Amino acid sequence: xxxxxxxxxxxxxxxxxxxxxxxxxxxxxxxxxxxxxxxxxxxxxxxxxxxxxxxxxxxxxxxxxxxxxxxxxxxxxxxxxxxxxxxxxxxxxxxxxxxxxxxxxxxxxxxxxxxxxxxxxxxxxxxxxxxxxxxxxxxxxxxxxxxxxxxxxxxxxxxxxxxxxxxxxxxxxxxxxxxxxxxxxxxxxxxxxxxxxxxxxxxxxxxxxxxxxxxxxxxxxxxxxxxxxxxxxxxxxxxxxxxxxxxxxxxxxxxxxxxxxxxxxxxxxxxxxxxxxxxx
Amino acid sequence: xxxxxxxxxxxxxxxxxxxxxxxxxxxxxxxxxxxxxxxxxxxxxxxxxxxxxxxxxxxxxxxxxxxxxxxxxxxxxxxxxxxxxxxxxxxxxxxxxxxxxxxxxxxxxxxxxxxxxxxxxxxxxxxxxxxxxxxxxxxxxxxxxxxxxxxxxxxxxxxxxxxxxxxxxxxxxxxxxxxxxxxxxxxxxxxxxxxxxxxxxxxxxxxxxxxxxxxxxxxxxxxxxxxxxxxxxxxxxxxxxxxxxxxxxxxxxxxxxxxxxxxxxxxxxxx
Numbered sequence: 001x002x003x004x005x006x007x008x009x010x011x012x013x014x015x016x017x018x019x020x021x022x023x024x025x026x027x028x029x030x031x032x033x034x035x036x037x038x039x040x041x042x043x044x045x046x047x048x049x050x051x052x053x054x055x056x057x058x059x060x061x062x063x064x065x066x067x068x069x070x071x072x073x074x075x076x077x078x079x080x081x082x083x084x085x086x087x088x089x090x091x092x093x094x095x096x097x098x099x100x101x102x103x104x105x106x107x108x109x110x111x112x113x114x115x116x117x118x119x120x121x122x123x124x125x126x127x128x129x130x131x132x133x134x135x136x137x138x139x140x141x142x143x144x145x146x147x148x149x150x151x152x153x154x155x156x157x158x159x160x161x162x163x164x165x166x167x168x169x170x171x172x173x174x175x176x177x178x179x180x181x182x183x184x185x186x187x188x189x190x191x192x193x194x195x196x197x198x199x200x201x202x203x204x205x206x207x208x209x210x211x212x213x214x215x216x217x218x219x220x221x222x223x224x225x226x227x228x229x230x231x232x233x234x235x236x237x238x239x240x241x242x243x244x245x246x247x248x249x250x251x252x253x254x255x256x257x258x259x260x261x262x263x264x265x266x267x268x269x270x271x272x273x274x275x276x277x278x279x280x
Numbered sequence: 281x282x283x284x285x286x287x288x289x290x291x292x293x294x295x296x297x298x299x300x301x302x303x304x305x306x307x308x309x310x311x312x313x314x315x316x317x318x319x320x321x322x323x324x325x326x327x328x329x330x331x332x333x334x335x336x337x338x339x340x341x342x343x344x345x346x347x348x349x350x351x352x353x354x355x356x357x358x359x360x361x362x363x364x365x366x367x368x369x370x371x372x373x374x375x376x377x378x379x380x381x382x383x384x385x386x387x388x389x390x391x392x393x394x395x396x397x398x399x400x401x402x403x404x405x406x407x408x409x410x411x412x413x414x415x416x417x418x419x420x421x422x423x424x425x426x427x428x429x430x431x432x433x434x435x436x437x438x439x440x441x442x443x444x445x446x447x448x449x450x451x452x453x454x455x456x457x458x459x460x461x462x463x464x465x466x467x468x469x470x471x472x473x474x475x476x477x478x479x480x481x482x483x484x485x486x487x488x489x490x491x492x493x494x495x496x497x498x499x500x501x502x503x504x505x506x507x508x509x510x511x512x513x514x515x516x517x518x519x520x521x522x523x524x525x526x527x528x529x530x531x532x533x534x535x536x537x538x539x540x541x542x543x544x545x546x547x548x549x550x551x
Contacts, residue, residue, distance in 0.1 A: 119312050
């Protein structure tokens, strides 16, 4: 948490300089946006040329027009939308369960040194098994139904959420705790005003990581054992050598990945600002 | 002294998530695994528990004995490890090289950086159909996929390692009249080394997970993932649990090795 704003209030500026500063800001933004877009544009151009002069066969890289067509048809007949909705539903259910439990368990472990000394090493050793390796085991136990996916996703989200929450709560600076004792805060107030705000950045890192892992687990589970969803669409396209379907599904998966990332970052800044104002 | 201590503290914090911290001076850490094993064994022997779903410890041990002595489990383990390390070295090298290039050249970072950061947001397993089409479902495809998994953490960490070199270090280099090469060799690389190691360590873990994923999702071949596929299709729970134990043990060994290497290479920091 930064208290810089109390030390350095923004200097008042006259109208002319403000516009000049705004223009300058706009120019630097445009410059970095232009630089950032250079590579994707170049790649897109290369892709279009490859397709136009058929340098690469369609089974290796389909034409952009074909992918666009697949995307539009999929949107028009609702098949893409249904697959996306099903995948999103699964990931949100699994993430909600896994991350919620993870933050709770991690917070408890972080708060109690005794509990940690018993469980932490075992916990970390468990973390060494890649979560995708549990999939065959879960398939034997639960079949390839919805339960398999939800449990796998929940487990994938649980670990990062728990580990970062543990770290955040454990590493609350000793000075903060002392302050709480000096102010004679009770347990509840200590938790709300000292521990939670201090652990929040770490918890959010865990949630972000957990969501990324959950999204990965979903794709893996749907590729291996599913009859609907984006991953299934990709497995289907791969089997029929229809790479345009694969690329269309990938585009949506990438978009959702970026959206998750942006949404959680926004939520984090919002929540932290609120905390700062609340502390005022 | 104060600064180095603070630096060391932040480093150990950031690697904490990757590392097992063996504070095994007491019996406490051993209690939880022991209890878990006991509960497992007890549940397996409860009447009404189907041993096909929950095999007892001795069934898993028997499977291990049979697998390593009569069957070729060692070969499967080595096949997985070979694949993993091939992908790790390819991807790790590419990641460190790209990360260093981005760190040293701000212009390059502004041009290529955003694309690479967006690429990171694509779920790794979503590349499997494409990679299997481009490189085939055999060994080349698997290694390419594992290399992709190792590329991302090494890239980000070496990039950050160079980009976050304190300004005073750059000033020091100017005061000493070091050239570009001198700055890179004497100041930048040693300063970024811990972060690069963090990236490599994390890549080791990611590529192990990717190895399992590749073996489950690409063509069937010798390897632990292939064995798990077989165990799942033939309903051999003891085989599956044995594979899980092996995968976890390899993960633990990787962690210990990485930590030892890190300590050895960064020994000068503690002086």
